Amino acid sequence: MANGVHLICWETSDRFGIGIQIKNLAGKNHEEGEEIVQIDTGFSEEILLPYLLYESLDLNRWRLPSSLSPRGTTVTGQIIHFMESYVDVQIPKTDERYRVIAQTFAGNTRFLIGRGFLRRIRVLLDGVETRTCIWQG
């Protein structure tokens, strides 16, 4: 690519997302390879994990106190009490790793990348080519 910019892309036909892998701080992966996780610019924090994944990675062993954890309100008016924990987010295609505070709440099944994480990387939402890219360089 021109000007020394190198694009790393994922085919994302409908929803935009990038391939990541979640690791707990003992190095346990949520899966062997990457999983394409949807970008949600409506979510202000970094990563939202499904509750089952939060549990299976034993993230209560690196958590923050309940009194510090924020709350949110859904569009339907439900109050969410978040649980928060440190995790490592790996982008296997670029071999980049970021230590972030991930969130979940009881009953959550969504896996999302929020605006907080987007501040760490440069993302191209390419609707014409139906792909999501990050660039290096």
Add this chain to the structure above:
Amino acid sequence: MLKIDLPQKLQREFERAAHALYAKDSIRHALIEAVELWLSQHAEVKAQATANDDAFERLSPELEKKYMGKWVVIAEGKLQGVGDSLAEVDHLAIASKDRIVMPVGLRRPAIVEVGWQMAFT
């Protein structure tokens, strides 16, 4: 009535082990045992979490006075140690199912914007 489908391999293994242990009503006995174990494990983790949250509230003023910016581990309802980095304290109480691990003085936003996708299922 509770009705679930187990993964086939797990079901075969479960039935074999249950039959080997309990002659009569083997599946029922083993399932009750499994559910009781799951409930007690969750109750134990919840109790540990409550003890750790209480310890954090109790210790917080003193920690902020003495160890601002240092990393701490709170587990088993007490302060396990203080260090300059997460790596330095991460080994403390590592077998505990619930630990608070954080830099002293960390502030979090009170409110998170959740967007339209997030809802209870």
